[in-house]
Amino acid sequence: MTDLTQPVDPRVATNQAPALVGHNVVTSDVALTEAVARHGSPELVEELVPLGAEAGTEEAREHGVLANRHHPELTTYDRFGNRIDEVEFHPSWHWLMERAVGHGLQAAPWEQQEAGDPYAHLKRAAGFFAWSQTEPGHGCPISMTYAAVPALRADDAIAKEWTPLLAARSYDPGVRPRSEKSGALAGMGMTEKQGGSDVRANQTRAVRTDEDGWYALHGHKWFTSAPMNDLFLVLAQAEGGLSCFVVPRVLADGTRNRIDVVRLKDKLGNRSNASSELELDGTLAQRLGDEGRGVRTIIEMVAATRLDCVLGSAALMRHALAEASWHVAHRSAFGGLLVDKPLMLNVVADLAIESEAATALAMRLAAAVDRPGDAHEVALRRIALPLAKFWVCKRTPAMVAEALECLGGNGYVEESGLPLMFRESPLNSIWEGSGNVNALDVLRALGREPEVLQAWITEVGAARGADSRLDRAVDDTLALLGDTGALESGARMLAGRMAACLQGSLLVRFAPPEVADAFCGSRFGTTYGGTFGMLTSGSLRAIVDRSVPVVA
Known part of the structure; x- marks a missing residue:
């Protein structure tokens, strides 16, 4: 029974659950720690403790909120009229990305596996699982960077150029050539508006240039997330059929590749992450794998x-x-x-x-x-x-x-x-x-x-x-x-x-x-x-x- 003789202060909340902060996202998850120990080792769980502790902080929760409250913004031209196609993110996005990369959640496991780490991908998966609970949107460029490496291995030379940067634990945003960066991120552009999942209906054309292995792309990509990333794997129609290409954001000589960001998608969720439509008109790309073997x-x-x-x-x-x-x-x-x-x-x-x-x-x-x-x-x-x-x-x-x-x-x-x-x-x-x-x-x-x-x-x-x-x-x-x-x-x-x-x-x-x-x-x-x-x-x-x- 409520004691009606006692005054109630409506400014003070009672019977509310406290905010869920200050817990270790890894060690508090018994199902996760048991699975990691089962497929890996108890020591592997211990290696994930710092990541789990940071993911459960009030600071991480706040950055996740701010990254979604302040959406990325596209600037197509600078104040002088130069086409720049740059996307600006809130500082909280960069805070999240810096830590995700620093914890090795992008392409680091591929190099660790080659160096003999038997649980590189399991550790990364558990870390990605735990860190994604801070904010899910920034997991998109992290995931695409992780996924790019096995595809790049279709060409040893290209893989050797890009993998060390993709695997580096240095978050280095900005539109600059590969030679000036301490770390890189990857994206992908597969689908087009007329085909969606039916990529064989793609209409983007790839025309050979005078430089061996390089092509000029002409077409439109309907969904390309993280357009500020450093390279993109795209599908386009070459003479030999649907083929895969590596598109650098900036060319080796420092000039910006012709990648026009038409607009950012207004999505139901995943709003911290910039998903875009791209127009390619003479965009330079390096073939990855054989013509006609894109898929x-x-x-x-x-x-x-x-x-x-x-x-x-x-x-x-x-x-x-x-x-x-x-x-x-x-x-x-x-x-x-x-x-x-x-x-x-x-x-x-x-x-x-x-x-x-x-x-x-x-x-x-x-x-x-x-x-x-x-x-x-x-x-x-x-x-x-x-x-x-x-x-x-x-x-x-x-x-x-x-x-x-x-x-x-x-x-x-x-x-x-x-x-x-x-x-x-x-x-x-x-x-x-x-x-x-x-x-x-x-x-x-x-x-x-x-x-x-x-x-x-x-x-x-x-x-x-x-x-x-x-x-x-x-x-x-x-x-x-x-x-x-x-x-x-x-x-x-x-x-x-x-x-x-x-x-x-x-x-x-x-x-x-x-x-x-x-x-x-x-x-x-x-x-x-x-x-x-x-x-x-x-x-x-x-x-x-x-x-x-x-x-x-």
């Missing part, structure tokens, strides 16, 4: 960016879960803490197992990148990347929306940070191939590369006999492959089932029994309604306690 050349870049789509979506899930579980652990309603209310407990536990399943699968894929000489790992990566890209990215918007609702009206207010996450949540499902494109890529892999199905069977088979619900789900999924007449129309169902089975296998083998039981009982059960908060098995309190961040 094959750039496919390694696509694979790496798809991994980051999974990591980015899993990071959004974890960030949203952390805010929700933190809130219900501190907010009271109807006579007790929200976390003690059975239905809220059910909802947050369900969000927690969704997040843990996404984290486990993302780290498993990152570990596969660290083993390029293992045939099973290569085949698993080929099939599991489009599976995870489809499933994890598709699950993210619903999951983030449910986490937002846990905060009630507070979650719908910008200051909570959840609206930013919600606007961001559909992006990774679209970028690097929509849901349909990835589901069809699964069919393509199954049809052309029989070893990928065996890799999936081997991976899920490692948990065979441990949970009857998972066993039935695997059998039912294999039965879907027998209906060849409905494979394309049912590609989404197949991809979703295959991805969920991979997640279930990982949780059954490595997660606490209550997490695996709740996942298999819901995702493979007969009563699952497709929304969160309908768990019928598992120790819900233990699941939720596992998910709440720890603030020092």
